[in-house]
Amino acid sequence: MWNILLVEDEPFVRRSVRQSIPWEQLGFQVIAEAEDGYEAWDYMQAQPIDLVISDIVMPFMDGVALLKQAKEHGHSAHFIMLTCLNEFEMARQAIQHGAVGYILKLSMEREELESNLFKVRKLLSEKRRQHLLYLLTVYYKDLWSQLLGKREEAEQHLDEEIVAQIPAYVRIYARPAGCEPLTIQQVEALYDPADYDFLYVQQFKVWGYQFVFVWQDKELERQQSLAMNDSEPVLVTALVAKEKLLEQWEQILHQLNQYWYRSTNISQSEAGPRWTFSWKEERQVLKLMEAMEWEEGKALLCSIWTRMAAERKQAVLVKETAARLDKAFARMTEKEETETKQWEQASSHEEILEIIIRRVDYYAKYQVKHVVSDHPEISRIIDYVFSHLNQELTLKGMAQYVSMNEQYLSGLFKKETGESFITYVQRLRIEQAQFYLRETEQSISDICQRVGFAHKNYFLKLFREQTSYSPSEYRLEHRR
Template identity: 45%
Template structure:
């Protein structure tokens, strides 16, 4: 309901206007009456007033002075002015100050007043939605990150000037492709009399759509919720995270195709996958050991299912591995949109294995030279970049002279042997910094550098960043808001 203040110095006229309209049927409640502008302004400063139906000519403070005072002080109430035949100049001034319209008191047309009220109501709804969209979306982002272990959820007071959140919220969750999750379909679940009371926001991330329905009242749906959607009952805004986690767990049960009795209780599992698990897969891929690579992927996916990892984390892992495979093959990755759209754990694995087969064809063409001994060295380096690697050791490995191998390697790959080794190590370090929480010193050791200072110098030379700067830049990229259809 929108709050209306009735301002008229003649009690008979006030009573007539109040009794002539079913205010609640139009979505308004008359919260107060006043006899002059000064009394009305005092009330407006202490209470929420959305609309003022005001006479123009009154004692102490007239309607023109009231609207001018209200607008000057930033009050957002909408004004409808009541005027007499000889007061048109005042009515014109009222319109200049922002009044929505005016009516003649002597021949007041109630249908015209209703039309003005409905026009104002639509304007109020739009302004309310616009004011609350940004703070609500920021809240969704923060809670989403908190649920998925990206950052802690901070308890923040409403920022000055921001409207308070409505008292209650319902959540509806399902696939982003579900037509039943469009805003219009969600609104249609509720009685038409509730529409003005509802704020409906849609949030989409990694192919999972959540529609939030906010209200100051518990408006019950009159239509049953479609079977493909999960929903919560009305709950307080403070319990939003708890309700959201519960629905995402339901998405997980479907994603893993698990019997509900096998689903672990508790919050979503969002542990970061250790570097060793993905490192092994990348090493096998680089070495063109396709069968072992596929076997390790299946093992990793079994691990995800065993741990019942959050759906979003699995999709991110698929996207992350695909990008690494694509980079190593000089090909374009499938892209986040593809992984966001997969509907099951099994489908994600099958798609990723298909991508490996695709990349393997290009990798065989682009990374394998026409010299078997050089290929043997490349395979060895890609698998053992964390070990000590020297040209002398490689010459002995393939039974060649050191000088001859140096020239041959440069001719066949376009890089000096030491450059190739450094590039592979820096690429692995970049991956560790972006996708793991390992300390820089640990990464330095894992990718094969003996001295930390030398690693820092080489990393800066190859990337233009220090390791810390590189990691922070990747974190900043991940934290950019993803306004996907809200």
């Protein structure tokens, strides 16, 4: 309900205004009355007021002065002015200062007052929608992080006082990933706004899932259904109090997970843990890939994906894991990672596995052996070398970079990687050169400089030693 303050110095006029309109049916309630502007202003500062219906001419502080006072102090209340026939100049001033409209007290037609109230309700609803746009976006992210057991990672949480500003009831419409769009307009078409004091429809998308939330102030339950492709369902919850939103969202997420695994016989209690697989397993996959053991890496991925399906891991976290692995593979090979859109549109567990395996095959073409080390300083050096391959790289420079003794670093690097520092850098540069020879039309001189060789003759000599081909022969052989 929107709160009204009625300001009028004549009691019978106040009574007439109160009795002329079915306020609650229009979404309003008169919560207070005042006899002059001073009394009204005191009340406006103490209580939330959405609309002031005020006489223009009153003792002490008139209606126009009250309106100016409210605007100067940033009060958000709207004003409808009551006026007599000889007060049109003051009514005009009130309109100039932001009043929504004015009504002649002598005629006091119900239709005219209702028309102004509808205008105010539209303004108030739009203002509230703009405010909710931000509040609910933060609210969804907070609840979503709780659903995935990651609340501590949420950027911002809403306190109880702010949550109190959110409408009291909500219903969720959900669409699985990879399906045709579910739009706000489609859901809005199911509701008649005239039945509601306030109705707000907002969309939230994450990892390809489409959620549309319908918020309302009254517990008006209507059975609503959407006529869409049966093979791509729209899931709908019951209307619930906002305090139950997290519980309802979790249930609908479980239904989406059933769709993800193409299963309908798994109870909520049988759904697997939310996490996917441990960092130890993830690092094992990365080590295989960095050692160029691509087939072993793919076999391990397939095994892990099979286990995740058996345990019904949360689909969203499966997508997150695949995207994170893909980013690591791209970093190893200096190729661009898969667009997020591909992960979002994947509609099944098998499809995600197919995508990640295709990406492994793609990255395998750029076989750059980027060694993983448990030693933090060696890992820093490896990352630095990989990012600065076209620059001068020396063991002395790396020793200074990680604040280590040069001789000690030499032994430690070989122990951790199986290669001396210079051998590691040379191999990496030759493998990068192989990639540019296969995939680009760059000249051999340009490739030589791009991978960090200062002297072309040394590059040619080293390339033949490691590949048994000259760069020109390698390029020709690859094309054959």
